[in-house]
Amino acid sequence: MTGKRLSFGESSSGAFSLNLTALMDILSNLLFFLLASYTAQDLEVKRSDLTLPASISNDKVVETLMVTVTRSEIIVGQEAIAQIQESRVVGVNDEDPQITPLYNKLRNIKLTRERDTQYQDATARDSFLLMADKSSDSVLIAKVLKTAGAAGFVRVRFGVLSQ
Amino acid sequence: MSGGGADPGAETSSSSSGFGGSVFGEAATPPVELNMTALMDILSNLLFFLLASFGTCVVMMIQATVPVQSKGKSDVEDKAQAVTVMVNISKTGFDVSVTGAVQTPQELEGLRRQIGASAASGEHDLQALHSHLVTIKERYKDSKTLIIVPEPGIPYGLMIKTMDAAREHETVAGGKRWVTKLLPEIVVSGTVK
Numbered sequence: 001m002t003g004k005r006l007s008f009g010e011s012s013s014g015a016f017s018l019n020l021t022a023l024m025d026i027l028s029n030l031l032f033f034l035l036a037s038y039t040a041q042d043l044e045v046k047r048s049d050l051t052l053p054a055s056i057s058n059d060k061v062v063e064t065l066m067v068t069v070t071r072s073e074i075i076v077g078q079e080a081i082a083q084i085q086e087s088r089v090v091g092v093n094d095e096d097p098q099i100t101p102l103y104n105k106l107r108n109i110k111l112t113r114e115r116d117t118q119y120q121d122a123t124a125r126d127s128f129l130l131m132a133d134k135s136s137d138s139v140l141i142a143k144v145l146k147t148a149g150a151a152g153f154v155r156v157r158f159g160v161l162s163q
Numbered sequence: 164m165s166g167g168g169a170d171p172g173a174e175t176s177s178s179s180s181g182f183g184g185s186v187f188g189e190a191a192t193p194p195v196e197l198n199m200t201a202l203m204d205i206l207s208n209l210l211f212f213l214l215a216s217f218g219t220c221v222v223m224m225i226q227a228t229v230p231v232q233s234k235g236k237s238d239v240e241d242k243a244q245a246v247t248v249m250v251n252i253s254k255t256g257f258d259v260s261v262t263g264a265v266q267t268p269q270e271l272e273g274l275r276r277q278i279g280a281s282a283a284s285g286e287h288d289l290q291a292l293h294s295h296l297v298t299i300k301e302r303y304k305d306s307k308t309l310i311i312v313p314e315p316g317i318p319y320g321l322m323i324k325t326m327d328a329a330r331e332h333e334t335v336a337g338g339k340r341w342v343t344k345l346l347p348e349i350v351v352s353g354t355v356k
Contacts, residue, residue: 020199027206034213053320056327057223129224134320138252138313141322145351156351158225160323 049073053134055160062157064124065109067102069132069144076105087137098147106151127155225326227349245305246271248296248346252313252325256280257292261299274299287321293328293345300332300345309346322351 049070068075074082074089081101083090089099106128113125128148132141145156243265251258256279261271276295281288300306309329313322329346 020203024199024203027203027210031206031210031213034210038213038216052222053323055223055225055323057225057330059224059226061222061224132319134318134323136319137315138317138319138322139315141319142313142351154228156227158227158323158326159222160225162223 050131050133051135052131052159052161054163055158056163057160058162061129061159062127064157065128065153066159067106067128067130067144067148069130069136069140071133071135074099074102074144076102076109079105081105084140087140089140089143097143098150099143102144103147103151106148106153110152123155126153127157128153129157129159131159225323225330225349227326227351242305244303245307246274246299246303247308247310248299248306248329249310249312250292250325250329252287252311252317252321254314254316256287257325259292259295263303274302287324289324289328292325293332296329296345297332300343307344307346308348308350310350310352312352 049072050068066075066077070084072084073080074084082092082099088094091101092099110125130141130144130148132144148154148156246261246263246266249260249262251260256277259274259276259278261274263271278288278291278295280286281291296309309326311322311325326349329349330344331347332343332345334341334343
């Protein structure tokens with residue numbers, strides 16, 4: 001007798017094939033969703049010394065001048081303006097109502113904006129986005145706001161994390 | 164005698180049954196095998212990267228204004244159905260006061276409230292603050308301005324939570340969720356020394 005004799009319960013072949021169609025479908029859907037969500041995000045926060053407070057606000061961020069108050073410094077745009085130590089601005093007295101380097105920088109930006117035809121709308125011209133660490137002292141925040149108001153930026157938008 | 168165009172060399176076992184080849188004896192098209200390994204590798208890498216970056220943060224904003232000295236109209240409301248609410252944030256709690264140009268002092272004093280820390284958590288009682296602001300809004304429906312005055316030492320995060328407590332009120336009626344604005348116009352002021 002020729003031919004291989006099968007033993008009990010064994011299949012004739014050890015190979016099997018995986019149908020990846022459903023898995024590819026799920027992965028591609030997930031990928032497209034995440035790609036769309038990733039590109040829809042206009043603003044990213046990637047600083048280790050900045051933790052934004054959470055809020056229930058649903059107002060989307062509008063691109064504008066950004067003033068960042070971290071635990072260690074004050075930044076306007078991408079430029080560090082002043083250092084912070086123990087909730088106090090280095091080089092600025094507590095009695096001073098304004099933060100001088102911040103005022104000078106914001107004032108220059110305001111004067112530039114007033115000459116720029118792009119900022120015809122007063123709302124856009126007078127507003128800025130404040131990104132502050134949630135543990136920042138309110139006195140420091142109030143001083144930043146007062147300085148910005150004196151420089152002409154009277155409309156503030158607080159950047160918060162969506163809750 | 165062979166048929167026209169037939170190639171005896173192309174004879175296959177399937178030609179006699181009709182599968183895998185035409186009647187003219189063309190070779191059967193071999194099945195195409197796609198190696199998905201590289202594609203799956205790329206997709207999974209991309210997926211993990213997007214999953215990791217998706218959860219970092221979604222940034223929103225709260226609009227407010229800064230108090231500046233002006234020659235124009237005061238922020239104090241001058242309508243019968245509108246008042247200006249001021250919330251002092253101290254370490255011990257909230258001090259809510261109300262100002263208006265039309266209402267009587269007795270009327271406004273009745274809305275003043277000191278809200279201490281929550282008995283359960285020991286923290287600022289935002290729920291009680293929210294409830295009181297809802298009471299004020301129900302009485303003066305045109306009110307929309309809130310002035311926040313934080314004391315030194317109050318963290319910025321608590322200011323944001325106070326704004327949240329004053330922004331809107333959510334109710335459920337008839338199976339539907341209703342959201343009404345409370346005091347959406349926020350002014351942040353400092354303590355006057």
